[in-house]
Amino acid sequence: MIAMTEGLKQFCIKAINMPAKNLALIDVYFKPVKLRKKAFLWKEGEICSVIGFLTQGAIRHFFCKDGEEKKLRHFARKHVFHRL
Structure with a gap:
């Protein structure tokens, strides 16, 4: 492996x-760190304090208002650095 x-x-x-x-x-x-599909790295009220490097899959960064997804802010694919 x-x-x-x-x-x-x-x-x-x-x-x-x-x-x-x-x-x-x-x-x-x-x-x-392994995440399942649709898992959150952090949620509302939490402070992001990590830098990530995706080795597999993709990740999206969005915000919600009134329980609805409002805006996709960032979409990232593997083998790129991301400030999460």
Whole structure:
């Protein structure tokens, strides 16, 4: 099984030519999180304090008003950094 951080490591090698000695830091500072379909990373009233790297699937960022989804603010696909 490939570690969940491998996608991030490959991205760092390609995008910024990160030296191999620094790749180990990814395992220190990034922790894998699995979400089910339609799960929330955070909800109203919670403060976002993470930066994410999607390795599989897609994610959308929207807000609700009066119980209805009002506006899609961001749609993200895998292998891109996201400020969640």
